[in-house]
Amino acid sequence: MAYSDKVIDHYNNPRNVGQLDKSSTEVGTGLVGAPECGDVMRLQIRVNPETQVIEEAKFKTFGCGSAIASSSLATEWIKGRTVDDALAIKNTDIVKELSLPPVKIHCSVLAEDAIRAAIGDWKKKNSVAETADAAAVAH
Amino acid sequence: MLKVLDSAVPIPCWSCSIGHNDSTLFCPHCSKIQPPPGGNYFSVFGLEPRLNLDLPALEHEFHRLSRKVHPDRFARAGENERQWSLADTALLNDAYRTLKDPLHRTEYLLKLEGAEIGEEFAAPAGRGAENGKDRKDPSRVPADLLEEVFELNMQLEEMRMARKMGEEDPALQASLEQAKRKFDGLLVEVDQNLHIEWQAWDEGDAAARKRAQKTMLALLDRRRYLSNLVRDVTETLGA
Numbered sequence: 001m002a003y004s005d006k007v008i009d010h011y012n013n014p015r016n017v018g019q020l021d022k023s024s025t026e027v028g029t030g031l032v033g034a035p036e037c038g039d040v041m042r043l044q045i046r047v048n049p050e051t052q053v054i055e056e057a058k059f060k061t062f063g064c065g066s067a068i069a070s071s072s073l074a075t076e077w078i079k080g081r082t083v084d085d086a087l088a089i090k091n092t093d094i095v096k097e098l099s100l101p102p103v104k105i106h107c108s109v110l111a112e113d114a115i116r117a118a119i120g121d122w123k124k125k126n127s128v129a130e131t132a133d134a135a136a137v138a139h
Numbered sequence: 140m141l142k143v144l145d146s147a148v149p150i151p152c153w154s155c156s157i158g159h160n161d162s163t164l165f166c167p168h169c170s171k172i173q174p175p176p177g178g179n180y181f182s183v184f185g186l187e188p189r190l191n192l193d194l195p196a197l198e199h200e201f202h203r204l205s206r207k208v209h210p211d212r213f214a215r216a217g218e219n220e221r222q223w224s225l226a227d228t229a230l231l232n233d234a235y236r237t238l239k240d241p242l243h244r245t246e247y248l249l250k251l252e253g254a255e256i257g258e259e260f261a262a263p264a265g266r267g268a269e270n271g272k273d274r275k276d277p278s279r280v281p282a283d284l285l286e287e288v289f290e291l292n293m294q295l296e297e298m299r300m301a302r303k304m305g306e307e308d309p310a311l312q313a314s315l316e317q318a319k320r321k322f323d324g325l326l327v328e329v330d331q332n333l334h335i336e337w338q339a340w341d342e343g344d345a346a347a348r349k350r351a352q353k354t355m356l357a358l359l360d361r362r363r364y365l366s367n368l369v370r371d372v373t374e375t376l377g378a
Contacts, residue, residue, distance in 0.1 A: 031285050038367035040289050062292040 004099035005063055010069035016078050018058040021042040028122025030107050030114040034106055039063030041071050043114035045078065045086075047122055052082045059114070067105040070111035083119055145318050153219075161241050164208060164227055172216075174210065175226040180234035188248055190337035193296055201235040202347060242362070245333065248340075252352055256359070284364065285367060291368060295375050302375075312376070319372045329362045 003011070014098035019042075020027045033040040039062065046056040057075035062069045064090050073094055078086040094100070142155035149158030162178035162185075165171065181188045184200050208227040213220050237243045246256050293317055301308050333355060340351040 031289060033285050033288060033364070038288075038290060038364055038371075040285060042289060060289075060293075062289070062296075 003069075005096050006073075007065055007069040007100070010072040010098070011065040014056050014059075014068055014072040016072065016079070017060060019060065020046055020056065020058050025049075025125050026119040026122075028120070028125065030117025030119070030121060032110055032113045032117055034063075034067075034110050034113070039067045039107070041067060041114045043071060043074065043109050043111075043118045045118045047083060047126075052075060052084070054078050054081055054083065054086055063073060063110075064104070064107065066098070066100055066107040067110060069098055070100075070107045071114060073097060074111040074115055076117060083122070086115055087119060089115060164204060172213070172220050172222055172223050172227070172347045174219075175230055178245060180237050181228060183234045184238070188251060190236060190245060190248060191341050192244070197235070197238060201231060205231050241330075241333075242359070245337070246359065248354060249352055249359075251347075254352065254356055254360055256356075284361075287318075288364070288368060290354065291315075291322075292373070294318070295371055298375050315372055319369060319376070322369050322372070326362065326365050326369065329358050333358050334361075 020029075022029050022044070024046070026049060028045045028047065030043045031040070031137040032043075041059065041061040041063065043059045044057065045054045047053070048055050057079045059071040059075050061071045067103055074089070077089055077093075089107040089112065091105070095105055098108070100108055146159070150161045150165040150173075151158050152169060152171065152173065154171040155166060157166070157168040159167055159173070161240075162176045162182040164173060164176060166173055176183060179188065184197060184204070186192070186197075205228065208224045209232065210221065210224045210228060213224040237247050250256060265337075296309060298308065298311050298315060301311065336351045336355045336358065340348050340355070343351060
């Protein structure tokens, strides 16, 4: 099976590889894994507490080319978005952008889950802000 | 893959026309070889699906049947019979190879029961996410291991880098060896738990079987994850 050019590009030049300070309240960490292939993915975000904009995103993925490309693309996409905007990213968007074949769709699901997990962790750390925000949306 | 037929419906023998069970390789009346049987890998050996198997008896039956369908015996038979003996031989080989291996046997039985196993079904938070189906079964990720798995991968990467630079790091090596022992131990634990579920499935009613199937699927996932890790660690340490 051949990888698409975009997958190869992300694989050879992964964007935003690295680590953020896990203990910071502005940082959310998502750690997810796929049991079938043994892939593990850590995705971290640093959120501006004033604007709720994701100002920095870092990842580290152990897995196949598609998993690395999916997480690399995910960090690119969420940077500059608000937390709520980032949650709108669907794994199918990643599949489309990277032309992932059916057997590699789970890599994109992993990336989407990593985004959700990172945002979930950040929300948990900042529970007050989250309820205030949810209330604002509800009214 | 075997064709699935209702083995309760008798099939007339092509040679003597007397009806017989579809899972049999030979007509019980005239002893002529029959078209490749329906059913499953268990029924080929005259067994009910079960997980605890008498392996010496299975091997014995495999050899006995293999001799009976051996293509050499049909060298002078009609074209159909020759084809069937080839097909039966291939079928027996596949069936035996699958059933004698505990993990392949477990996966095969779970597939017979409708489970989806394999990378094409893989999705960390459940399958069918692509076509908008509900995500379910997040329990398939061994979440308790994620932190350790991630750490281990970091160490493995560090080890490979050090190796590339021609450096040795005894502390890292020791830590990896320790991790390998731990994950080896977890594998043994998973296999022990699988055996408990085999028993539960073999002896249980429909509800107990359903429960055992669910547990076995989770155990197989965990096993795959662990054995991939152990393989990576072994490769890196042995490099």
